[in-house]
Amino acid sequence: MTRQRPSWLMPLSVILALVLGLLPLPPELQPLRPYWLALVVAYWVIEDPDRIGLGFAFIVGLVADLAFGSLLGEQALRLVVMAFILQRFRARLRFFPMSQQALAIGGLLLNDRIVVAAIHVALGIPSLLPIAWLAPLLGMLLWAPVFLLLDALRLGHWRRR
Structure with a gap:
């Protein structure tokens, strides 16, 4: 018997x-902003691979590009690269302890910063501030709370029995 996830949870988590x-x-904290969208997309790619994949990451990235006013396709590319790597290693990653999952997510977020830097160099856009390279560390620290919150909501552990 499979448990049905709440249909509102995935869209609400992306909007949030x-x-x-x-x-x-x-302005001094802006470069440290965690990539919340990457954390949410990573959760859904790991936990619902039959429904969430590269197409989902691409569409969410395009919506983010429009919402943030960034270069059209930049965040879509970033999220697709991350989703592809997650899909490739999902079977192993799911069974890692939370601390190792957080390290893997931190590595993916660092890879994301490298992709952003490469895009900026290719287009002649000013490069990232050195402090921006600390944002993946913050995202890594936030992985456990984000994962546990979304998991509790998805599995219905928040309901009173």
Whole structure:
């Protein structure tokens, strides 16, 4: 017997990640903003691979490009690269302890920064500030709370019995 996930959870989590990405921060903290959308997409690619994949990552990335006013296709490319790597190693990653999963997600977020840097170099856009390379570390630390919250909501552990 398979448990049905709430149909509202995935769209709501993506919208919340977009809103968290749009919240204003002081200019000195802006480069440290975690890539919330990547954390949410990573969760869904790992936990619902039959329905969530590269197409989902691409569409969410295009929506994020429009919402954030960034180069059209940049976030779509970033999320597709991350989703592809996650799909490739999903079987192993699912059974890692949370600390090792967080390290893997941190590596993926660091890879994301490398992709952003490569895009900026290719297009002649000013490169990232050195402090921006710390954002993957923050995302790595946030992986466990994001994963556990979404998992509890998806599996219905928040309901009273």
